Amino acid sequence: MTSSTPLRLGFIGGALNSAVGYTHFNSSRLDGHFRVDCGCFSRHCDSNRATAAAYGIAPERAHGSWEELLDREREQIDAVVVLTPTPNHRDIVIAALDAGMPVICEKALAVSSADCRVIGEAAQRNRGFLAVTYNYSGYPMVRELRRMIAAGELGRLHQIHIEMPQEGFLRTASTPQAWRLQDQMVPTVSLDLGVHVHHLVHFLTGGKKPLEAVGDQSSYGHFSNIIDNVYCLIRYEDDLRIQAWYGKTALGYRNGLRIRVFGSLASAEWFQMEPEDLLLCDADGRRQLIDRGTGDACVARLPRYNRFKAGHPSGFIEAFANLYADIAEHLRHHQTGQPMPNQLVYGAG
Amino acid sequence: MTSSTPLRLGFIGGALNSAVGYTHFNSSRLDGHFRVDCGCFSRHCDSNRATAAAYGIAPERAHGSWEELLDREREQIDAVVVLTPTPNHRDIVIAALDAGMPVICEKALAVSSADCRVIGEAAQRNRGFLAVTYNYSGYPMVRELRRMIAAGELGRLHQIHIEMPQEGFLRTASTPQAWRLQDQMVPTVSLDLGVHVHHLVHFLTGGKKPLEAVGDQSSYGHFSNIIDNVYCLIRYEDDLRIQAWYGKTALGYRNGLRIRVFGSLASAEWFQMEPEDLLLCDADGRRQLIDRGTGDACVARLPRYNRFKAGHPSGFIEAFANLYADIAEHLRHHQTGQPMPNQLVYGAG
Amino acid sequence: MTSSTPLRLGFIGGALNSAVGYTHFNSSRLDGHFRVDCGCFSRHCDSNRATAAAYGIAPERAHGSWEELLDREREQIDAVVVLTPTPNHRDIVIAALDAGMPVICEKALAVSSADCRVIGEAAQRNRGFLAVTYNYSGYPMVRELRRMIAAGELGRLHQIHIEMPQEGFLRTASTPQAWRLQDQMVPTVSLDLGVHVHHLVHFLTGGKKPLEAVGDQSSYGHFSNIIDNVYCLIRYEDDLRIQAWYGKTALGYRNGLRIRVFGSLASAEWFQMEPEDLLLCDADGRRQLIDRGTGDACVARLPRYNRFKAGHPSGFIEAFANLYADIAEHLRHHQTGQPMPNQLVYGAG
Amino acid sequence: MTSSTPLRLGFIGGALNSAVGYTHFNSSRLDGHFRVDCGCFSRHCDSNRATAAAYGIAPERAHGSWEELLDREREQIDAVVVLTPTPNHRDIVIAALDAGMPVICEKALAVSSADCRVIGEAAQRNRGFLAVTYNYSGYPMVRELRRMIAAGELGRLHQIHIEMPQEGFLRTASTPQAWRLQDQMVPTVSLDLGVHVHHLVHFLTGGKKPLEAVGDQSSYGHFSNIIDNVYCLIRYEDDLRIQAWYGKTALGYRNGLRIRVFGSLASAEWFQMEPEDLLLCDADGRRQLIDRGTGDACVARLPRYNRFKAGHPSGFIEAFANLYADIAEHLRHHQTGQPMPNQLVYGAG
Ligand SMILES: NC(=O)c1ccc[n+]([C@@H]2O[C@H](COP(=O)([O-])OP(=O)(O)OC[C@H]3O[C@@H](n4cnc5c(N)ncnc54)[C@H](O)[C@@H]3O)[C@@H](O)[C@H]2O)c1
Ligand SMILES: NC(=O)c1ccc[n+]([C@@H]2O[C@H](COP(=O)([O-])OP(=O)(O)OC[C@H]3O[C@@H](n4cnc5c(N)ncnc54)[C@H](O)[C@@H]3O)[C@@H](O)[C@H]2O)c1
Ligand SMILES: NC(=O)c1ccc[n+]([C@@H]2O[C@H](COP(=O)([O-])OP(=O)(O)OC[C@H]3O[C@@H](n4cnc5c(N)ncnc54)[C@H](O)[C@@H]3O)[C@@H](O)[C@H]2O)c1
Ligand SMILES: NC(=O)c1ccc[n+]([C@@H]2O[C@H](COP(=O)([O-])OP(=O)(O)OC[C@H]3O[C@@H](n4cnc5c(N)ncnc54)[C@H](O)[C@@H]3O)[C@@H](O)[C@H]2O)c1
Incomplete structure (x- = not known):
């Protein structure tokens, strides 16, 4: 657990009706390393709003499009979490990196090696932060x-x-x-x-x-x-x-x-x-x-x-939270301007 | 998960060095039913402060004694959670009930049947709310x-x-x-x-x-x-x-x-x-x-x-959070002034 | 396994329709320590005969009553195996001991402590051999x-x-x-x-x-x-x-x-x-x-x-055969006239 | 179990020092379908003799070579069991088939498909009996x-x-x-x-x-x-x-x-x-x-x-005995001169 202020996240995707959104909501917050402050959880207005309510997000920070989120939240959050279907990760991730925002992205990062390379380039040219959530590696x-x-x-x-x-x-x-x-x-x-x-x-x-x-x-x-x-x-x-x-x-x-x-x-x-x-x-x-x-x-x-x-079984959500803790540590280093390699966090490389 | 504002908790006991405190912190917050707003986590000043910091509690809401907490937080929180060693549950629980505050208490409620009866009486005379966390019953x-x-x-x-x-x-x-x-x-x-x-x-x-x-x-x-x-x-x-x-x-x-x-x-x-x-x-x-x-x-x-x-193992913390969800529902009913029996939540009875 | 001539057994009870007879047939013979030479497998003539045939016993050695078996086989066999229902163990065991024949008896030896004592006395006065098949102790x-x-x-x-x-x-x-x-x-x-x-x-x-x-x-x-x-x-x-x-x-x-x-x-x-x-x-x-x-x-x-x-699972029958091997060793010592205590074989004591 | 006279076996290989010999001894005899009457258990005289003694075989029926066994036991046994190392199965199996003797052979039947074909031809030209012991298929x-x-x-x-x-x-x-x-x-x-x-x-x-x-x-x-x-x-x-x-x-x-x-x-x-x-x-x-x-x-x-x-675990030896029971049935049909296909017994085909 942490003694610092939680890092602030914006979700892209991950509405209540999604498979993996709620797991990110729970595991990112579990140890207090992160909190979810805003999102564009869905392109569907109702779903977006309902999710915001359920996640305790102020209505005005439930954005109608991910472009809007990137645009308006840039200064307010520490990272975006990309939880949309895999095929549209690429555009979102690159746009976020180009906007100078740290990115946490669900696996698979993209649909092809070529796309991964393009994302990797975007990360490099922006000296950006990119972490992919290979959550099974979080099991102790x-x-x-x-x-x-x-x-x-x-x-x-x-x-x-x-x-x-x-x-x-x-x-x-x-x-x-x-x-x-x-x-x-x-x-x-x-x-x-x-x-x-x-x-x-x-x-x-x-x-x-x-x-x-x-x-x-x-x-x-x-x-x-x-x-x-x-x-x-x-x-x-x-x-x-x-x-x-x-x-x-x-x-x-x-x-x-x-x-x-x-x-x-x-x-x-x-x-x-x-x-x-x-x-x-x-x-x-x-x-x-x-x-x-x-x-x-x-x-x-x-x-x-x-x-x-x-003796008290810990499972999937804790494993995911373990990885989130590593991501938090990695991100805080990144924010100091002196990034350190982290063997537990994988990006595009 | 919930679409309502989280209920506000004050912890008595449950410092970082305790066995069960962090579990309550995690499981009460997991689905967003509760948030921890204040506490008297320990009688030891350092431990109290460190815990407050780790849990993201404002320093001024980390109280030096449980009496102080009851006194100052009565209007600010929805329930106290009693996480001290079993032998001193009784006095705290009764004081909280008498102060008109809903109580969530770790098991064992008290050290004897006699003490349980006294607590039960306090609950009744105050028409109070009392939930004991028999967490294993939370497993699906x-x-x-x-x-x-x-x-x-x-x-x-x-x-x-x-x-x-x-x-x-x-x-x-x-x-x-x-x-x-x-x-x-x-x-x-x-x-x-x-x-x-x-x-x-x-x-x-x-x-x-x-x-x-x-x-x-x-x-x-x-x-x-x-x-x-x-x-x-x-x-x-x-x-x-x-x-x-x-x-x-x-x-x-x-x-x-x-x-x-x-x-x-x-x-x-x-x-x-x-x-x-x-x-x-x-x-x-x-x-x-x-x-x-x-x-x-x-x-x-x-x-x-x-x-x-x-296929993605859920464990102890989710079981505990399931019970916290029931407690939340029970407590919201209680707050309306029209309590409903809840077969999943046990009090002193 | 053994290099000596197999010891010769006579079964009392243990017909094909019985629960445990075939297990004794199999496990006593498994390692070649014993062979089944005769029996009074059942009081029912047909069942007795059919069992003898299945066990490869000469028809004339399938006796019509256990008394007959004791009488006629005394010199031909090394031990009787008592496989009848527990309530009639006592009379058979005592008669066999009094006839000077070694006895292997299924558990329970008898229906009461008193009966066990009487059997024990019969064993002692005859300096007899008595082994009860507590087979689970045969598991390695x-x-x-x-x-x-x-x-x-x-x-x-x-x-x-x-x-x-x-x-x-x-x-x-x-x-x-x-x-x-x-x-x-x-x-x-x-x-x-x-x-x-x-x-x-x-x-x-x-x-x-x-x-x-x-x-x-x-x-x-x-x-x-x-x-x-x-x-x-x-x-x-x-x-x-x-x-x-x-x-x-x-x-x-x-x-x-x-x-x-x-x-x-x-x-x-x-x-x-x-x-x-x-x-x-x-x-x-x-x-x-x-x-x-x-x-x-x-x-x-x-x-x-x-x-x-x-890596090749051994089970119940081998466990039983392990005990039969101990009984064989114990019995051969007994036959020399210089019995040795055997910690793996239990009698009436 | 069987009501008929056991079929008589001669072992080639399968001495006490071998891996699989004792298993064949035990499982072929388990239900009384077979008995082991003779063998050439090993080319080493001592090992051959010791094995014969342990298996209860008359010394004169422990033969010094498999050729001798085939020669002398042809009329006395119902089948030979080939338990030598795989590379020398071929010659023994063909010789036995050509001598008109039913063969039970450990897997692998031979070291190559070509050799298997030659064996298959020997089986066919002699209208012989050949069963390979694929024992795992014997598990219920x-x-x-x-x-x-x-x-x-x-x-x-x-x-x-x-x-x-x-x-x-x-x-x-x-x-x-x-x-x-x-x-x-x-x-x-x-x-x-x-x-x-x-x-x-x-x-x-x-x-x-x-x-x-x-x-x-x-x-x-x-x-x-x-x-x-x-x-x-x-x-x-x-x-x-x-x-x-x-x-x-x-x-x-x-x-x-x-x-x-x-x-x-x-x-x-x-x-x-x-x-x-x-x-x-x-x-x-x-x-x-x-x-x-x-x-x-x-x-x-x-x-x-x-x-x-x-509830009483049966294992490897029973599985092997199940296959031996099928082989016995198959062999008895073969002996009548009216062989019946048996889906549980595999030969060279
Ligand atoms: N790590 C794991 O164990 C795990 C498990 C499941 C899914 N995933 C990954 O998570 C990602 C999402 O998978 P899922 O199963 O939750 O998919 P899903 O289809 O269930 O959910 C996708 C979510 O994205 C939202 N969305 C789609 N397009 C959007 C857009 N343009 N803007 C904003 N929101 C948009 C949808 O409304 C929905 O909420 C995938 O990359 C998948 O591979 C990982
Ligand atoms: N449900 C479960 O599975 C479970 C597991 C463990 C403990 N428990 C229960 O939880 C309770 C606490 O157990 P624990 O093992 O965490 O004990 P602990 O001794 O580890 O922790 C007790 C905590 O209470 C604090 N404390 C003590 N006196 C205090 C006071 N007067 N004011 C404020 N804080 C005070 C201590 O500083 C410490 O943080 C017990 O009732 C125990 O039975 C339940
Ligand atoms: N060790 C074990 O795991 C185990 C398991 C089962 C039974 N047993 C014991 O084995 C004994 C037999 O039990 P069972 O379940 O096989 O009983 P059963 O009733 O199935 O069989 C009893 C057999 O005894 C025969 N019999 C009965 N009276 C006879 C007589 N006067 N003369 C000759 N034969 C007679 C019957 O015909 C039958 O074949 C009991 O003592 C029982 O406790 C032990
Ligand atoms: N079905 C199974 O699970 C299983 C398990 C083990 C072995 N096998 C098979 O059984 C066969 C034997 O394997 P093993 O591990 O017991 O081998 P092994 O080397 O342990 O034993 C071979 C035996 O054959 C004897 N032998 C060798 N040449 C001989 C000859 N010319 N005449 C007479 N006897 C001779 C040896 O003395 C020895 O007793 C092999 O075909 C093997 O693949 C099957």
Whole structure:
């Protein structure tokens, strides 16, 4: 938690009817690092107004368009949070950066590598601030695992199995948002889930580079011509291999994000639905469950991850708030004019 | 979440160094039903000030004593939240009620039945508002289970096994707060854990009455002469039996609250460390895992319990916030002068 | 496995239609320690004959009464195995002992302590051999746990929670054997399940003595007036406490035998439905899963418990066969005229 | 279990020091379908003799070479069981078939498709009997799953994820048999594990055909130049996809065989380490655990899979014995001269 005045946010997108808006409202405010002061939550006037009311925003600060928000709030807020559908991130993010405003943007940053590059250029030419919310990296045990890997506790990394199966496209009466039912050059499922998978490998390995990939994609759900299942085998530098799978037609998995890392000395497994535990197995056949209450834990025992003591499950919203705390720290440095690199916050790079 | 102005709270106790203060800060604010405007967080000036700063409270509203807070904030706030050690709840709660202020109080309300009665009288003579935070009843699957029982889906209730094992008194270098190392007439462990156990049985059964009890208590931890392990067998009306266990010397259990309900038609099991799942078993040998993503769920599918969709674990803080939402609703009714009974909020009764 | 000629058994009871007969047939023969040469499997001629055929027994060695079997097979077999309903164990066992024949008897040995004493006397006056098949103690991880406790790895024992919930009396269309629907002085459920519970505590603690007990029993199943649910709190010597529960009306539990041992240094948990794992938790918050593939395991790594290597689940039948192997060893010693005490085999004592 | 005289077996290989011999001894005899009458358990005289003694075989029927066994036992036994290292299966199997003897052979049948074809020809020209022991298909819940798929209960099959991770090549002090440390054209790990994976897909899908595959293999273990980790993505007919993984360097997995089948209506998951449960999930978000005690189970409720009632874990050896029971039935038909196809027994085809 913080002793400073909260940083002030303006939301673009994230109305009550959106999937992820309320999560940003809750997690940005959780520890008091941020408060939400204004927004253009929706292009629909009613929805915009209702959201403002629900979020406790003064009516006059619920703007009718994101351009208006950028224009009028520039001096009043510390950052904008871009929560619109992925396809229109690019224009908003670039406009905000060009307006000199720090940007926090939902993943995927954009719909193509080309667009990401353009955004990256905008960030650079403005010496701007850009943070993308790869929220799964905010889970304490994922961070503990990263530490273990960096410390060599797993030995030489051999393979990572990462999967993110979901079921939304096969559930009875499923109604995805329209924008999710159109594929761009990169299928939307890869923008939705693939980027998490890709980011987590980067995050855990400290940035190892992929060299070669082979994969397969298919369309199994209720919505034909939409890719909804993707496999990928990837060879990374240092003889590391990744087996990746994600999709939206795996009945039984609300969100089955699972990471398994196999090294020469030990392996580790983490499952997002039981995020407080990390299974660690070694070459002597020991299998250990580590959580933030384990004496051996380093990262996860930090006070910041123990809002309440172990044994009282913390979950998605706290993980998201952990990342928001990092973003806050990063942003405050940026505001001093002397930005510091932050290994926990990813931008366009 | 709410569309109304947040209700204003004053905290008594709950400084940064306390166990449960930050949880109240987070969960009361989570959905925007409340905000924390003032407090007497600690009798220690530094701690009080530091907490005020961290919680974003104006220094002049960090009061030096709870009496001062009651005195000065009466008109400015909607309720006080009592977060001090259990032994000094009574005086504060009664003083607040007598000052005409609504009270939200941590469990245990008081250290004895006698004290509870006195508090109850204060509530009644003032037509006051009093809500005790039995937070475990805020878990959606606990509420789903309550609905199932009330609807007769488990058949006639036979037995409930409830346990709340913890380990704090046997962990290496454990340092409980001083007040937890003194037993009153009712041992502190029973005030700490026993009241949760008792409340949950009441909550789930719709208030069935205990008739006869037998039990045993012991002291196994590092702190001699302090009861830290309690068993109880209780016969309730309608031939219902309860097997209860709680304690602080069960190594391996950070907080192993587990509830098993056995009826004539079905049984159910819920485990606090995996709070999103409820196991339901029937007389045909079916075993089903129900969560808020299951089509058959009724309570847990409500929007209020789905801040973000199933598959993204919600935990302790959301459960606490669910109860705070009920308290808000209850309190707003109270403020209209036409209080309505609320089955989810318990007072002194 | 053995290099000697198998010991020869005669079964009394244990026909194909019985619950436990086939398990004895399988597990006694598994490692080649025994073979089944004759029997009086049932008083019903057809059932007796059909069982003999299925077990590969010569027709003339399927005897019409157990008296006949004792009479005719005395010289041909090494032991009789008593598998009839509990209430008629006593007469058969005593007759066999008096006939000078070693006896292997299913639990419960008899229906009362008085009867057990009489049997014990018969064993003593004949210097007879008597082994009761408390099969759950044959699980390798239960034996590993016993070793840990004896070695002090859990520290001073504080409490053991042991439960054996089953569901047979509440399942749809449940049809228990007639003899299970009559209670003696000791309710049948206690003879069926209670003796396992009692034996396991004895086995694990190395024979600690109970001092005081309090409990409750009820009848919740389809069969009225039959006790089918029992709780018990027991104080043992050395300030050890036992919380015990068993019954046949706990829907969801085919056979939920679970043992949790809490000591001053560590705790352990074993669950019969996943018998290969033992959870071990210590005072530093470590939680470890131990199996026969763990380097640290001592007992469970022995070749005798690794008929095939770890990772290939062994279960009930192997556990039973482990006990049969101990009985074989014990019996061979007995046959030499120089019996040796065997801590894994329990008689009437 | 059987009412007929047991079929008589001769083992080639399978000495006490072998990995899998004792399992065949136990599982073939378990239900009384077979007995082991003779063998050439090892080329080493001592080992051969010791094994014969342990298995209760007359010394004169422990033959010094498999050729001798085939020669002398032809009339005395009903089948030979080939348990030697995979590379020398071919010659033995062909010789046995050419000698007119039924053959039961461990997987992999041979080291190459070419060799399998030659064996297949030998089987055909002799109208011989050949059964390969793909033992994992003997698990009741795997068979239940096969039934579900065939009955369309999962809808149209989309994808199967199957993995068989093991750890032997990275464990401290690991000492695989020499023959496992040499790769043929097909790496030994694929003969060891890959054939199980391949067979299970065939078994579950009722023989769907693979069309296209892509994969990757590596060597991560202590034994350089030996392939010990394999990934494979395979497209089958009817738009079915398989993600396969197996290997011997996945620390933590003794034998982590896991099968997940995703269809358009439901998905199912089975994990070999907890073989009694099958998780079934549908499009309404129901998640159900099915075992042989569930009323809805069809296959797994058959008496043959319930040697003792549900709740008493059956495992690897019973699964193997289930397959042996099928082989016995198949062989008895073969012996009548009127062979019947048996969908549970696979030969060279
Ligand atoms: N990190 C995660 O776990 C996670 C989860 C879900 C979504 N997301 C990401 O969040 C973003 C939003 O996804 P979602 O599922 O909430 O989408 P959504 O369609 O549910 O919501 C989009 C919101 O943006 C608003 N909006 C659209 N165009 C706008 C405009 N021009 N101006 C202002 N508001 C506008 C809509 O009114 C709506 O409130 C996407 O980039 C998505 O990938 C991330
Ligand atoms: N619901 C739950 O899960 C849960 C969990 C923990 C504690 N609790 C309850 O919360 C209450 C507090 O427990 P805790 O563990 O946080 O205790 P604690 O000792 O950690 O904290 C007590 C706080 O009260 C303050 N305080 C003490 N006397 C005061 C006074 N006269 N005026 C103002 N402030 C004062 C202290 O400075 C401290 O901040 C207890 O009643 C306890 O039973 C509930
Ligand atoms: N260890 C365990 O896990 C376990 C499990 C089940 C039963 N048991 C014990 O095994 C014993 C048998 O139980 P069960 O469930 O198999 O009972 P059951 O009623 O199913 O079978 C009893 C068998 O005994 C035969 N029998 C009865 N009277 C006989 C007589 N006078 N002579 C010859 N045969 C006779 C019957 O024909 C039948 O085959 C009981 O003591 C029971 O407590 C132990
Ligand atoms: N189905 C399964 O789960 C499983 C498990 C393990 C092994 N297997 C298979 O079983 C077979 C044996 O594997 P293993 O691990 O037991 O091998 P192993 O090396 O442990 O044992 C081989 C046995 O064959 C004997 N042998 C070798 N050459 C012989 C010869 N010419 N004549 C007679 N005996 C001879 C050896 O003495 C030894 O007893 C292999 O095909 C393997 O793939 C299957």
